[in-house]
Amino acid sequence: MNSQCNLIVFTDLDGTLIDHHSYRFTAALPAIARIKAVSAGLVLASSKTAPEISRLRAEIGCEDWPAIVENGAGVLPPFVDAVPDDGDYRSIRNILAALPAQLRSCFRGFGDVSTAEIVEMTGLSPEAAALAQTRSFSEPGLWSGSAVELDRFLAALAEHGVSAQQGGRFLTLSFGTNKVDQMAKINETYRPAHTIALGDAPNDIAMLEHADHGVIIANPSRPPLPELEPEASGRITRTLEAGPAGWNTAVLDLITQLGIK
Numbered sequence: 631m632n633s634q635c636n637l638i639v640f641t642d643l644d645g646t647l648i649d650h651h652s653y654r655f656t657a658a659l660p661a662i663a664r665i666k667a668v669s670a671g672l673v674l675a676s677s678k679t680a681p682e683i684s685r686l687r688a689e690i691g692c693e694d695w696p697a698i699v700e701n702g703a704g705v706l707p708p709f710v711d712a713v714p715d716d717g718d719y720r721s722i723r724n725i726l727a728a729l730p731a732q733l734r735s736c737f738r739g740f741g742d743v744s745t746a747e748i749v750e751m752t753g754l755s756p757e758a759a760a761l762a763q764t765r766s767f768s769e770p771g772l773w774s775g776s777a778v779e780l781d782r783f784l785a786a787l788a789e790h791g792v793s794a795q796q797g798g799r800f801l802t803l804s805f806g807t808n809k810v811d812q813m814a815k816i817n818e819t820y821r822p823a824h825t826i827a828l829g830d831a832p833n834d835i836a837m838l839e840h841a842d843h844g845v846i847i848a849n850p851s852r853p854p855l856p857e858l859e860p861e862a863s864g865r866i867t868r869t870l871e872a873g874p875a876g877w878n879t880a881v882l883d884l885i886t887q888l889g890i891k
């Protein structure tokens with residue numbers, strides 16, 4: 631039983647383990663190999679859907695660990711390529727369908743449009759857009775109504791337990807769990823002696839703060855994150871190199887510092 635382990639590394643993908651431009655993680659291979667060599671865990675945590683993450687998880691070779699999908703709205707269990715269908719996505723779609731037509735018409739969700747329109751909305755390839763549309767726990771969409779209508783929309787959803795997170799582009803509806811909630815559940819299950827979290831964006835901050843050691847990965851494509859309080863004590867650090875190269879150096883250094891063999 632995997633009830634105790636030495637270390638779990640929780641990581642964001644885009645701009646963190648995966649290069650922002652090339653979508654490759656080659657530069658992080660030495661640290662990934664080290665994680666495996668010391669029998670530590672590697673948990674991917676991203677806004678991606680289960681079919682998107684399962685493919686990457688197999689490439690990275692950490693399919694023996696759960697992955698946090700759809701920004702923490704759900705978890706992909708180890709060794710499977712699909713999540714058990716507990717009906718969250720269908721429930722959100724049904725709650726949307728029952729809203730007053732005028733409010734409903736202001737929200738254009740991934741489930742309302744064709745894959746070709748997802749390609750237009752996101753810039754993803756048609757194949758990637760189809761995977762992004764294969765959702766289990768949350769519904770991203772574009773809001774086209776007024777701020778007053780948005781308040782009414784959010785209040786109506788809240789009555790059914792649905793909450794919304796505004797990202798850079800999409801308003802994402804879910805039953806409210808986030809990356810940190812799932813991280814805490816995984817820690818309860820595996821009881822790691824140490825945890826490391828790595829991320830590059832505002833939606834990673836809570837995960838970085840929750841870990842024993844947080845690493846902000848440099849991303850020259852976006853404004854740097856504000857100074858976080860745990861940086862003063864060194865509990866959270868920043869990399870100089872961007873993406874997987876920074877990830878590689880930070881993980882190798884921390885495993886050495888922690889004396890994990």
Ligand SMILES: [Mg+2]
Nearest residue numbers: 642644645831
């Ligand atoms: Mg990112």
